[in-house]
Amino acid sequence: MTSIDIRELTKAYGPVRALDRLTVTVRPGRVTGFLGPNGAGKSTTMRLVLGLDRPTSGTALVGGRPYTSFAEPLRHVGAVLDAAAAHPARTARDHLLTLALSNRIPARRVDEVLQETGLAGAARRRVRTFSLGMRQRLGLATALLGDPPVLMLDEPTNGLDPEGIVHLRRLTRRLADEGRTVLISSHLMSEIALTADHLVVLGRGRLLADAPVKDFIGEDASLEEAYFRLTADSAEYTTREGRS
């Protein structure tokens, strides 16, 4: 069982505190929805967990180790951070094969994940010809490649069609039921209500909530309503009509 352990994590970009002493543990066996207004620090948290950026202070560990210490990282953490991460001139299959090879993952796994994400028919097309939703599916295929115990998905429904969204919902449920740690950032409250068991909510780089979905909603009419109440003072970018 592998947790993501974040302790006193702080990231400053000049005067901006993207994260401010964030402490939270993302646990296995459940889907954790990662919420917060634009600029709250969700992507920064994920980037720091993956060692893509250095924290100003604090730690972010996966199974007690820094991500950068894994020789075959795809076997430990599967992540979708940026739907455009694959080389545009490569075919989807070659992209996955290259990653499989460098992580000692058997080539047959490439066909399995292409199948799993509905991309088998597009496996030999160059990534530059892919739609946003197809890129998102390829990102998911990449994340699943190493059969990792931890999945971190940043806005994974972006660009997905309704079938893809339902499939992702079922897939993340299954992955959590298998005992994996699944962290999903999203702005789609209705989707998170259907997908997540647990919520971690950030506002201005700080932890606002770490609770089961049921407890989070509490007496409110919906997850959306509870979310707006909690984040009312934390949203930096709002329109006047946004929450009426």
Ligand SMILES: Nc1ncnc2c1ncn2[C@@H]1O[C@H](COP(=O)(O)OP(=O)(O)OP(=O)(O)O)[C@@H](O)[C@H]1O
């Ligand atoms: N490379 C960077 N340089 C400067 N500031 C940055 C950088 N990356 C992030 N930030 C700032 O850090 C803060 C947190 O950004 P982050 O992308 O983590 O938020 P987020 O919760 O993922 O937002 P969104 O929901 O809009 O994706 C923002 O104020 C952002 O402008």
